[in-house]
Amino acid sequence: MSNATLTAAPDGSPKVSKVSEAVIRIAGNSQDGIQAIGGFLARLAGRSEQEVMTFMTIPSTISGAPSIFQVRIGSGEVLSAGDEADVLLAFYQHSYEDHINSLRKGGIVLYDEDHVEPKPEWQQDYRHLGVPISSRTVEAIGGTAKDKGKNIYALGLVARMFDLNLPKLEKLIRERFTGKDESIVNNALTAFHAGYAYNLSGVVATYQFVESQKKEGAQVVMNGNEALGYGLIAAGVRFGAGYPITPWSDVMELLRRELPKYGGTFVQCEDEIASVSMALGASYGGRVAVTGSSGPGISLKTEAIGWGVMAEMPLIICNVQRGGPSTGMPTNVEQSDLNQAVYGGHGDSPRVVLAPADVEDCFYTAIEAVNIARKFNIPVFILSDQSIATRIEAFREPDLEKVCQDLSPDLSPIPDQKPYDLSIADGVTPRAVPGTRILSGKYPIVTGLEHDEMGHPTGSPKLHLQMSAKRRKKLQTLAATFSTPKVYGAEKGNVLFVGWGSTQGPIREAVERARAAGEQVGSLHIRYISPLPNGLEKIFANYNHIFVVEMNDEGIYGFGQLAMLLRARYCDPKIRSIAKTDGLTWKVKDILERMRTKLAVN
């Protein structure tokens, strides 16, 4: 609500204010269904052609621990989940005390009077609004409901406060509980209406979002893991294998559930190594297959990924990154597996690494990754992370008829086949999948041993040189097909932010704020981590300072992981790091503060 701020209504008179956006933080415990409230709000925004972005933290324990869900809804472009909340909905004392600092001064704290004792010293800075949420919910739907339903009651309060579209929300509630007992749907609607009917307007103004611009086409609302899973299906992937690990498990659950509709299969394996091996086996069988994990699991897969590089086998490896190393912070975000993706493994094993920039990009990156893998016969990493995996965004529905692919293998007989043909200049050799009759009677072996052109083992120094060059050249050929990323903001000037993955939104918002303050700042977002696209050095030349903004440690030498890679690649001392590892997404103001500190000392 940057433009029109929320203010208390004078003297209880009902008043309606127009706002362009709002950040609502819901704080409770993990089993309270607060993600459901956030999900309803996000979906409603999508259906109302508004932009939306969410942010959540969940504890790594099963239930009972504190959890938050933040929704930012706006009529204009929403780039991040918002630095400060306009409204805090607090279910418990700890929710209230732990999150009051996330509320901007003058913001509204809406709390459950049954559980929260407001602090007098905070009354000055924040507008306090107590509602007996728990007891009113029980009153509305009966004692058996216990704590269940208070989330929906609170949704009713928020709906009234923001004058949200009632029929659309009712429809969403019906859809959500469809297939369940009719009494559950009725209870939910009863709780919702009770919350909606609670008389808030006497004490606080009602807010309406200003009309957003009409968006072309329908919007879909989903989180990054869903976009990734559906992207893989659209790409034509019909086989996957994995082992559960947070925050990747959602993707495997989705694929296990959805793939049979398309005649495909997802196998839950005994471990990470079996998963990558089985996916490689299916890829060998003729269609690009997928495996995935989070950092620790990817570590276990690296030997087999090295085989994939050597044998030239297509494979998609999704890494939904979390805080590391080791078990680390399973439900927090970090971008600390870049080195693992680019370099992790034994020997020289060049591979492809792509990083989607937002939820929508997860869908299209999946398709792009599959097409690179099958054209270049190489393992391709998709580096997602916990924040992009769990945040909900609305984006334009893809043209599914156009983007969906069929990857059925061609089993027509062929005269001859050399799986590792050295006569092809760009290093890209086609593959004959098993089942293909080869008329010469000479059949290929795919192997992890250094090999000759037919895949038979060799200890020849010359062949090792030639084959290493072949595996490297493929990536140089690929890099030439990438378009140079476009600069956001000032095309030349003082500062260029460079980012990758889920940080695109906050970085762009930082650019906007800096420019509004008169600073010459631009940003560049790199989706192709390895190989890098050509032409970045020309962009770097246009700025005095280059700050690589990432969520990982600055390391022994003072540079984050992408910064280190870029410095090695471009030998440009202007490249410096703005890095952090607190397990949370970037706040826009933190990026700008860090920039100003760095500029001040230099």
Added chain:
Amino acid sequence: MSLPATEIPARTGNITALPAAPAADERKGLTKKELAADHPTWCPGCGDFSVLALYFKLIEKRKLWHEKITTVAGIGCSSRFPYFVQAHGVHFIHGRALPFASGISLSRPDLHVFVFGGDGDAFSIGGNHLNHTARKNIKMTYVIMDNWVYGLTKKQTSPTSPQGFKSKTDTWGAVDYPINPMKQLVSAGATFIARTTHTNPNHVLQMMEAAMDHDGFSVIECLSECVEFYEGAFDASNPRKGGVFNLVPPEHDVTDEMAAYKLADASFPGYFGVFYKVNRPTKNALEAKINGTVQEKFKGLKDWQILKKNFDRMK
């Protein structure tokens, strides 16, 4: 060929929907010459030679075509196998041949998948994969060429080395209790378990044929002597060396788990033949059944239309 007929659903995206195989032409069964690829790198006298020769014989006898078989192996002397066979083949990493082969088997029901490997692959580094491939009953044939020693790395203790065996890692003699392959396979839930030895070629072929015909995960432990690092290990099972080759008694009930376990308890040389064989639905069949049921609801829809249904719910 006795492979089970595979139902091929109509939708193009199906992992099982492959172009129909060319009509049975006048191809003659492959000869040994057409099947031999690289000359084996095994030491002269190695038991693995006879397993390879009998694999060729199996392909010849059962009129399998180059393109219809896939030979997969992990790492070890025996795992060099695919290089010596003129057919689509895979030399994968140590211990992981079974999950790789599972990926082929589950996505390509038109192929017969054979896996060859040694005791290190099967019972040590890949031990857990053996358990899970067995319990899932994924259709393939696995021949474990057991020589009781690590040969490729030159004489270290193997998980099947008997206690007291002197290796470079146990110069005073192996101390750890060895794995009993038959017992392990029975308790893991394998649906076809047989034991043979390279010195009895007819028996090896017989076991291979029976294993290939089994609809499920079929495993053969084939004693295969390492003449370099464990010479004479299996003499007691070889009548030509004064040993005895005891067939599984005819009265043995192959569907009786306890009887199979008991049979496996006999001290070396023990028994040779089929220890256990039951029909339990394969994972291949169970997954195909799930897909059939699910796909019934989406009959006539193109892939993008199925996906559209999900997207419509996310608006």
